[in-house]
Amino acid sequence: MGFELQRKPHWSAGSYIDLVLAAVSMQILFFITALWVGTSGTEFYQDNTTEVNHAMRIQLGLGWLMCILAGIGFSILPLIYDVIGFERTLMRVYVGMNVSGQVIITAGILSGNLSIFNSFTTIGITLLAASVVCLWSPALTIFKNNSDNGKKVGPFSYALGSFLPIIGIFTMACWALRDEFESALDLSERILFDLFFSLSLIAIIISHINRRLDWRIIQPDNTGKVFGVYASLLLISIVAKSLYEADDISTRVVAVLQFIPYIFIFMMLKPIKIIAQIRNEKPHNKMVIASVFWLPVIGVAAYIEMMGYAQTTDAMMSYYRWILIFGVAFQVFGVLLHTSMKITKDATEGQKDTFWVSLITVNFGALITVYALLSSWQTGEPRDNIARLGIGV
Template sequence: MAEANEHNSTSGTYLELTQAGIIGTMLFVTAGLWSFISPTGLISKGEISPIELTLIGTMVASHGWVMCFVLGAAFDVLPFIHRFVPFEESSLKSVQNLNLGGTIVIFVGLISGNLGFFYQTFLIGMSAFAFQYVHLWNPIRRLLSNRNLGLSDPVGIAGVLPGITIVIGSMICLVAGLDSENLGTLYLTMWMSIDLIWIPICWALSLSYFNRRRNWKIVPANQIGIRSSIIGGLVLIHLSFEIAYFYSYVGESIPFLLRGGVILALGLMLNPHRIIQNSIREKHYSALIVVSCTLIPIIGAISVFLWSIDSTTPRMFVYIGNGFLMILPIGAGIATGYISTLHEDHLHRREENRTNGWPTSIIVLIATVSISGPFLREKLIFETLSIQIRTAIIALPFLLALFRMSTWWKEEVIPKKGSWQRIPMFWDELHEPLDPYEFESE
């Protein structure tokens, strides 16, 4: 991206984070398959339970390769929105290296087949993820102090919420890495990641796409503040009960209810009926974002329903499956859908020449169904199935997604010379002058 570097901007460097995210996905899928298939895999040897690997995998995805897509989009579009440049290219490079480096270290530990060594590499990898957030502290501080949002902004306060909460990611990663042998700690840090990082991110990206990019106005601008407050209030209540449950001050019933309740609340605040109505009426949109957002209230409702019919011995979907799905495939779907739309904007591709991406969206649906199956029983279904069936259930959606990512990388991420523009279409219309890098950086 010589052109981006020449202008000393972060526009276009999202491509590097996108590539790091795709490489991280390859390592993630390979390590997961190795754990189940290889005779030296930790699952095959019985040294680690599928539940523990699920929790660890959720943490690695949420702070590793999925986060790459989110940060790539943020580095690219925030200067266009706020009319100043809060980031430096060196910050992006550091984040990219720490993110991918952490994933590689954890990958090496997992395929080693040595449980003690794996815990050590997991600590190193999570520490790298923690330090990636440290590099974001100063840019986020500058962004919050210099943000430029009017009362009629279509995203409003929702657009800065992730910046307020994401700095806590450092603490979450370090706690998970230091006490990774404790299932209770992994549960707590997973739900802290979802509540404090991924719910704000999904809320912000969804509104940014539907309200700002598509102008669908799924949530009126004057309601964003109160809806954000409702979501934030539920998150704080949920986290209070999670911490109390971790220290055995309360039982599991209320925390388990709130795990699904906070997801359901996010889904309802997005007005899914308006998303569906607009997707039926409009011809051009990202089906990946539409499907992912529509799945949020469905997963939340199923979780609450399953809790209501049996709160004493709840199914795994109620307390871990819903959280795993919130990251994979929902969070990943929203993030990759957003970054692919942004990339097409940089290519200045006309709307009528774009595809909605339904094949990828179908992969998300397959992933949701196939991943949900093991969690819809009281005990993990993996324990009663052969290794071949276990692997097929886990691998199918991830292999499909990996194939789609790889083909997209080959076809789109490395475009033909001259087709990529530093200033993306649509985003250059938000403010004057057209180029945000003509504004003075603080």
């Protein structure tokens, strides 16, 4: 006996609320864990710095940041581009696996026991990786829609869809092989943050400005080419770091290669044209537009760190990655608030206040991180206390 499941194609357009709620809850849990590590769990943390840091960064990247990204990619985009996104059951499976993975990683860290930590973190990373792999199906749906609607969806479909299963499997493999390959965990983080998130965030920016605002900063025929060059430059920068660690290329060469991708994509986004549109009082999302102007700062920060002008510790995430998260990721996620206002046709005073508070605090946090970077350059010492202040903001 067969039957056809009937549903509205855009029922998932509001499902981003569930994903964002999951992300916010896990974000609170993440910062509680970080607080514990910095206070009660210092001895365990100091003995296992590399592994604990990696577990928390994967919790950050594949956990609550990915929840928000999924909300945009498979809930907001179906509304904007007239395509089908999440199946309801799949969304629940994804959220359940994602949240469970983060909770288990947290439990492993809070245990203060190395054996429990290793077991729980392995389970948690496996769940996070599997949750990402299960997003392949809706990503493939949007990818197929691209062939039917030309360049309507833009690069987001293949930017996210092509990498999802690879990211999940690669992250799991790097954790499993961490004892055999010294640089496995670092490489896993580079692929996740420096490649995947850099690609996905730029894809959202291009899709939002080109489609939602209809500014055509990049011609539809050129989006694929620009995106392909950007992806290639990011890959080259990642490979260059590995070659540098093997003493095959100089510090300055690899530093320049870290700088180039962000300057390239910044120029391709035509900042002068964006400024002209703003001066002409064209409607726009201030957070998304602000994120564009943080891109060259990321490139400069990556160059400074690679040259050794600014110092970090094993416990610190790179300055340029925090700028990527605060200056670009958090602001691009403002697409959610922007779209919810458009859906309701009229923003309440509370929504407007929330928007402005978010805009100010996120950019202030990014500025504090930049100050920490410059202060480290001047003093020659890590400025992790200042960087933590930026994170707190």
